[in-house]
Amino acid sequence: MIPKRDAFLLPEGQAYLDGNSLGPLPAAAPARMEEVMRSEWGEMAVTGWNRAGWMALPETLGNRIAPLIGAGPGEVIVGETLSIRLWQALAAALQLTDRKVVLTDSGNFPSDLYMAEGLLQQLGQGHELRVVAPEEVAGALTEEVGVLMLTEVDYRIGRRHDMAALTAAAHDTGALALWDLAHSAGAVDVDLRGCGADFAVGCTYKYLNGGPGAPAFLWAAPRHHGALHNALPGWLGHAAPFDFELEHRPAPGIRGMRVGTPSILAMAALDAAMDAWEGVDMAEIRAASLRLSERFIAGVEAACPDLTLASPRDPGQRGSQVSFRHPESYAICQALIARGVVGDFRAPDLVRFGITPLYIDEAEIDRAIAALAEVMQGRLWDDSAYATRAAVT
Numbered sequence: 001m002i003p004k005r006d007a008f009l010l011p012e013g014q015a016y017l018d019g020n021s022l023g024p025l026p027a028a029a030p031a032r033m034e035e036v037m038r039s040e041w042g043e044m045a046v047t048g049w050n051r052a053g054w055m056a057l058p059e060t061l062g063n064r065i066a067p068l069i070g071a072g073p074g075e076v077i078v079g080e081t082l083s084i085r086l087w088q089a090l091a092a093a094l095q096l097t098d099r100k101v102v103l104t105d106s107g108n109f110p111s112d113l114y115m116a117e118g119l120l121q122q123l124g125q126g127h128e129l130r131v132v133a134p135e136e137v138a139g140a141l142t143e144e145v146g147v148l149m150l151t152e153v154d155y156r157i158g159r160r161h162d163m164a165a166l167t168a169a170a171h172d173t174g175a176l177a178l179w180d181l182a183h184s185a186g187a188v189d190v191d192l193r194g195c196g197a198d199f200a201v202g203c204t205y206k207y208l209n210g211g212p213g214a215p216a217f218l219w220a221a222p223r224h225h226g227a228l229h230n231a232l233p234g235w236l237g238h239a240a241p242f243d244f245e246l247e248h249r250p251a252p253g254i255r256g257m258r259v260g261t262p263s264i265l266a267m268a269a270l271d272a273a274m275d276a277w278e279g280v281d282m283a284e285i286r287a288a289s290l291r292l293s294e295r296f297i298a299g300v301e302a303a304c305p306d307l308t309l310a311s312p313r314d315p316g317q318r319g320s321q322v323s324f325r326h327p328e329s330y331a332i333c334q335a336l337i338a339r340g341v342v343g344d345f346r347a348p349d350l351v352r353f354g355i356t357p358l359y360i361d362e363a364e365i366d367r368a369i370a371a372l373a374e375v376m377q378g379r380l381w382d383d384s385a386y387a388t389r390a391a392v393t
């Protein structure tokens, strides 16, 4: 096991297999938050912007995330939400092409489609968002496509696109490649530079464990830094925000993609979360994730013939989650939670499990298999207490 389990305060008595939705609490976070609140906000108040280095946090945190996604220093900026970052990255990419088609797939997270559609409408220049089946992406890369916009790992079934091959195929037809790494950062061995990608965005509340609503990140390939277009040019993306000029003059490089005031308390929690990633090799995480996932799939399939594997069977085509299908998935998920095994449900019929080797090992995997076997073999989902859907699933 990767010896980082002690870096987390895991929910008592649970096998937590939902880090693909919300990572657990890093052990260092409460004290860090307390310190930032009392010693920085409390003692320094407004002078904290200078004395505590608050204003630089979007860059310093970006530099901490960079090695986990194959990016270099000065290439990643943290802040805002993922939906906002996607809007910015897509707008920046569209500024670099005259083509009007944005190609994406139907496995993408809906917010990405909504944001892209909203941006294209706003531009009012006859753009089109073209949505194809995930298997059809490569074949749909025609010369009309200006930007290929994909989420690398599908949030429902964990299907993983081949980022290197699709980026190369996009470039071959003259398109740019924008990747959403929400289910990749901290989950799989992403190599943005090696793939030659153009833009990437991601969230930090899943595998990076930054906390609920933790800020997002945006990466742009250094070759685009000279001409980065910020469609949301707030004052902190200005070259000299405290000159309060009336015209926006972008800050150089990735700093020019900043928008507004960074959320310092959220960033303090994320900074504590990033401590747990110190010295971690993503290749090791990936190897452990595949080992645990294979064990889980084999165990569940042997014990629960009524569950159908929804994730790709080929480990190379899977991210770091495993999903199964069953018409009663919601109730199954609730019955599991009642037994201390936390996964989640995605409509209409999926039960999902995040495999996060930073803090889970074989013991949790085996416990989850045993709990699923108990629920499935005993038809425990039939208990009406498990049937009512909560607002947030």
Ligand SMILES: Cc1ncc(COP(=O)(O)O)c(C=O)c1O
Pocket (backbone or CB within 6 Å): 081, 082, 083, 084, 108, 109, 111, 112, 151, 155, 180, 182, 183, 203, 216
């Ligand atoms: C792939 C993907 N993109 C975008 C989002 C939306 O992110 P946010 O709510 O942080 O804007 C999510 C998750 O919520 C996601 O999984």
Ligand SMILES: Nc1c(O)cccc1C(=O)C[C@H](N)C(=O)O
Pocket (backbone or CB within 6 Å): 020, 021, 022, 109, 155, 156, 182, 392, 393
């Ligand atoms: N972002 C979320 C939220 O604010 C509440 C509940 C769940 C989420 C999620 O992260 C959903 C997630 N993107 C998914 O993979 O389904």
